[in-house]
Amino acid sequence: MSVELYEHQQLAVDKLEPGFILDGGVGSGKSRTAIAYYYLKICNGRIKINGKGDTSPMIDPKDLYIITTAKKRDGLDWEKECAPFMIFKDPSLSVSGVKVTIDSWNNISKYTKVKNAFFIFDEQRLVGSGKWVKSFLSITKLNKWILLSATPGDTWSDYIPVFIANNFYKNRTEFLRIHAVYNRFSKYPKIEKYIVVSKLVKQKNQITLKMHYDKPTLSFDKHIFVDFDEELFNKVKEKRWNVFENKPVKAIGELYYLMRKVVNSHPSRLEAVKDVFIKHNKLIVFYNFDYELEILRKLKSVTTVAEWNGHKHQEIPNTNNWIYLVQYTAGAEGWNCIETDATLFYSQNYSYKIVIQSAGRIDRLNTKFIRLYYYHLTSKSFIDSAISKSLKQKKNFNLPKDVTF
Numbered sequence: 096m097s098v099e100l101y102e103h104q105q106l107a108v109d110k111l112e113p114g115f116i117l118d119g120g121v122g123s124g125k126s127r128t129a130i131a132y133y134y135l136k137i138c139n140g141r142i143k144i145n146g147k148g149d150t151s152p153m154i155d156p157k158d159l160y161i162i163t164t165a166k167k168r169d170g171l172d173w174e175k176e177c178a179p180f181m182i183f184k185d186p187s188l189s190v191s192g193v194k195v196t197i198d199s200w201n202n203i204s205k206y207t208k209v210k211n212a213f214f215i216f217d218e219q220r221l222v223g224s225g226k227w228v229k230s231f232l233s234i235t236k237l238n239k240w241i242l243l244s245a246t247p248g249d250t251w252s253d254y255i256p257v258f259i260a261n262n263f264y265k266n267r268t269e270f271l272r273i274h275a276v277y278n279r280f281s282k283y284p285k286i287e288k289y290i291v292v293s294k295l296v297k298q299k300n301q302i303t304l305k306m307h308y309d310k311p312t313l314s315f316d317k318h319i320f321v322d323f324d325e326e327l328f329n330k331v332k333e334k335r336w337n338v339f340e341n342k343p344v345k346a347i348g349e350l351y352y353l354m355r356k357v358v359n360s361h362p363s364r365l366e367a368v369k370d371v372f373i374k375h376n377k378l379i380v381f382y383n384f385d386y387e388l389e390i391l392r393k394l395k396s397v398t399t400v401a402e403w404n405g406h407k408h409q410e411i412p413n414t415n416n417w418i419y420l421v422q423y424t425a426g427a428e429g430w431n432c433i434e435t436d437a438t439l440f441y442s443q444n445y446s447y448k449i450v451i452q453s454a455g456r457i458d459r460l461n462t463k464f465i466r467l468y469y470y471h472l473t474s475k476s477f478i479d480s481a482i483s484k485s486l487k488q489k490k491n492f493n494l495p496k497d498v499t500f
């Protein structure tokens with residue numbers, strides 16, 4: 096029994112400690128690194144690495160629990176990562192009789208009573224103070240754990256659960272009392288800024304391990320400008336009119352949604368997808384809204400089309416050419432594809448983190464491609480320009496608060 100580990104993965108295994116965030120870029124091999132750490136450091140087992148060394152049973156075996164995305168669970172990605180280490184869901188087949196349990200974040204509350212095990216939390220889902228966070232904190236009190244993430248947090252509040260789990264703070268209230276300054280004029284509690292930031296930086300650095308490595312791939316972003324119906328767009332934007340239902344626009348969210356619908360529904364977008372498909376006969380297409388999906392389904396006249404979204408959970412087709420339609424929220428992370436060198440973004444997402452995660456689906460350590468292509472469809476409309484500006488600055492696009500009706 097032998098496993099393959101890159102140098103940056105071996106270095107991470109040596110430096111990892113319980114309670115750490117393993118911060119590796121998309122495709123850096125965080126899953127393999129986490130399992131190696133569990134096997135070698137947590138359970139004190141020995142295994143051949145890159146054909147060197149020897150193998151022996153675990154001295155301190157612990158059951159392994161992996162909390163991941165539903166797509167990664169259903170795609171058996173983690174089972175494939177565990178297999179080289181000879182650890183399986185069936186303890187009778189595993190080294191030292193350990194049992195592997197793999198489940199989604201939606202079911203995390205099922206494991207709050209587990210003790211003396213090791214947990215791998217895959218991808219950052221610990222935002223706010225809801226059910227998932229409470230379950231996470233219950234689990235971390237009784238077990239050793241690490242968290243894997245390519246994008247650990249956008250703001251300091253994203254780190255609160257992990258800071259509490261590492262005993263930096265007793266609870267969320269204590270963190271906010273020390274570090275949060277609220278806007279006095281807001282109608283609801285809104286954090287204006289954070290203070291004592293040097294302490295936060297120190298704590299973050301103390302528990303974050305970054306995996307540095309030379310990426311074997313070269314990425315090429317290609318921006319394709321498409322048309323939009325300017326007259327229809329201005330009717331929405333200037334006259335505040337819902338051109339699809341022939342009624343007034345009543346809210347800021349509706350206004351921006353309708354502007355995007357006018358822009359994203361233009362026939363030139365679908366033609367642009369077809370043009371890219373001529374160059375790349377296996378193509379992943381990310382989109383935002385259901386009305387976009389209905390347009391993209393017309394591609395069935397061109398090639399085999401499969402979907403991953405809230406409606407369908409289809410796998411990538413096993414054919415010589417295909418288009419895989421992926422809704423951002425449903426499929427931006429937790430899976431990979433090494434069968435294509437191209438991803439197309441039919442419409443832009445508001446979140447910089449989501450865009451980076453989506454791009455990472457084809458940028459993997461084991462990809463057979465050196466050159467990876469990312470096609471971004473955009474128009475010269477006001478809304479597309481505003482979103483593009485935010486993403487170029489590595490920021491999320493936020494709706495303005497000063498629009499009047």
